[in-house]
Structure formats: structure tokens, C-alpha cells
Amino acid sequence: MKKVSNGFIYTFGSLGGLLFGYDIASVSGAILFIQKQLRLGSWQQxxxxxxxxxxxxxxxxxxxxxxxTYGRRILLLWAAGIFFVGALGSGFAPEFYVLLVTRIILGIGVGITSALVPAYLQELAPKKRRGAITTLWQLMIMIGILLAYILNYTFSGLFTGWRWMLGFAAIPAALLFIGALYLPESxxxxxxxxxxxxAKAFLENTNNGDDKAVEIALTDIQAQAS
Structure with a gap:
């Protein structure tokens, strides 16, 4: 099993929250520019x-x-890959229907991360840190929203600014994919x-070698899994 620090695990594990928040906010700034450039009607918007x-x-x-069936880490890799394709495709979309399809693809990534990441982080965190980890997920969503507003403003002066607004999400998606390669399985x-x-080796790592805490955590997990 790859050994990585707890900070690495929680930071990259929660990066899906940043992507989630970014997508929520980025389209609100991009849609007016999309409407003008692609000449969309109200229903298309x-x-x-x-x-x-x-x-x-x-x-x-x-x-x-x-x-x-496949585990948390594999699904996180899938989500990051789907996010990357959806974000990049949205940024390069030449017309309405391509943009629509790529936005649906992006939404699949949103659905996976929103359903997967909070539970995954809870399973990775020691019991005493689970409250803080839940807060970290929410914090990353807020950071994603803030980042989207900043970039929406930054790119608003460009004719193709909406492409940068939507396509920028490919960067954190790529970082999430790379980070997930080193994340442990739940x-x-x-x-x-x-x-x-x-499982025991991972628990020893996150509990800093506290044998009693490891045994309690392992017993709880076995009871839940049975």
C-alpha cells in the first residue's frame, strides 16, 4: 500500500468538493456570454x-x-476523468448540442463526487477527525464557488471568456486524477x-500507530461490513 500523509489524503480527497463548487458558480457567469456567441434561445440557455x-x-x-463493486478510489479516478473530459469539451464546444452533451458528461462527474467523496472521506478519517473532515468538504465547495467568481470576473473582458470559465475546471480535475492515483482505498x-x-496497515498510518485505536476502528468496520 502506498503511504501518504494524512494531509495529502484529505486535501486531494476533498478536491472533488472544489470541482463541485466551481461548476455550480462558473456557469452563472458564463451563460450570458454563451448566449451571445452561440445565439441561444431561452430554452437552450x-x-x-x-x-x-x-x-x-x-x-x-x-x-x-x-x-x-469497484471501490472508492477507482470511482474517484473515473469521476476525475469524466470531469476533465466534460470541462474541456465544454470549453471547446462549437455549438449548442455539443455543449449540451459535454455539460451532461460534466454533470455525471458532479453526481459521482457528490455521492462518493463525503462518504469516502468519512471512511478514511479517524473517528475523532470526522467532524473536521466534513467541514473540509464544505469548505472546498465554498472555495470552488469563490474561485469561479474570481475567474468569471477575470475572463469577462474576453470575447471567448466563457470558454475559459468552463474549461478551467479541467485543471483541478487533472490534479484530482493525479492525486487519486496515490490515495489509499477505503x-x-x-x-x-x-x-x-x-485495511489494518492503513488504519495504523492514519492513527499514528495507536494499536488500541486501530483495533477499535477495525472491529467497528468489520461489524458494519458483516
Whole structure:
């Protein structure tokens, strides 16, 4: 098992929250420029904004189906890859229907991360830190929203500024993908698939070698998984 610091785990694990928040806010600044450049009608503008919700439903349903089959880390990699494709595709979309499809793809990434990441972080964190980790997820969403507003303002003077507003999300998505390659699997999933030694090794790392805390955590996980 790859050993990484707790700070690395929580920072990159919660990066999905930043992407979630960024997407919520970025389209609000981009839609006026999209409407002018692609000459969208009212219903088309509504579809561009709401397409993410359609994708999010698909992503959330897929997460509930595959979460215990492929594991948390693999799904996080999928989500990051989907986010990257959706963000880059939205930024380069030449016309309405391409933008609509790429926004739905982006929404699938939103659905996966919103359903997966809070639970994943809770499973990774020691019991005494779970409240703080939940706060970190919410904080990252707020940072994502703030970043979107800053970049919306920064790019608002460009004719193709909306492409930068939407496409910028590909950068944190790429960072999430790279970081997820080094993130550990959830100890709950490891116990579920019979990898007790790996689960124990991870718990020893996050609990700083506290044998009593490790045994209590492992017993709780085994009880929940049974």
C-alpha cells in the first residue's frame, strides 16, 4: 500500500468538493456570454444550465450501483476523468448540442463526487477527525464557488471568456486524477473484499500507530461490513 500523509489524503480527497463548487458558480457567469456567441434561445440557455443536473442524477445512481463493486478510489479516478473530459469539451464546444452533451458528461462527474467523496472521506478519517473532515468538504465547495467568481470576473473582458470559465475546471480535475492515483482505498472496502492486512496497515498510518485505536476502528468496520 502506498503511504501518504494524512494531509495529502484529505486535501486531494476533498478536491472533488472544489470541482463541485466551481461548476455550480462558473456557469452563472458564463451563460450570458454563451448566449451571445452561440445565439441561444431561452430554452437552450435553460438546458445548458440544467444539463449538469441530468448528468448528476446519472452519476449519483451509478455511484450507488458500483461503489461496493469497484471501490472508492477507482470511482474517484473515473469521476476525475469524466470531469476533465466534460470541462474541456465544454470549453471547446462549437455549438449548442455539443455543449449540451459535454455539460451532461460534466454533470455525471458532479453526481459521482457528490455521492462518493463525503462518504469516502468519512471512511478514511479517524473517528475523532470526522467532524473536521466534513467541514473540509464544505469548505472546498465554498472555495470552488469563490474561485469561479474570481475567474468569471477575470475572463469577462474576453470575447471567448466563457470558454475559459468552463474549461478551467479541467485543471483541478487533472490534479484530482493525479492525486487519486496515490490515495489509499477505503478501509471499509478493503475489509469488505477480505484485505484485512491492508485495511489494518492503513488504519495504523492514519492513527499514528495507536494499536488500541486501530483495533477499535477495525472491529467497528468489520461489524458494519458483516
Amino acid at each position: 435553460g438546458m445548458v444550465v440544467s444539463a449538469v443536473l441530468i448528468g448528476a442524477i446519472i452519476g449519483a445512481l451509478a455511484t450507488s450501483k458500483f461503489l461496493d 478501509p471499509r472496502f478493503l475489509v469488505k473484499v477480505g484485505k484485512l492486512d491492508e
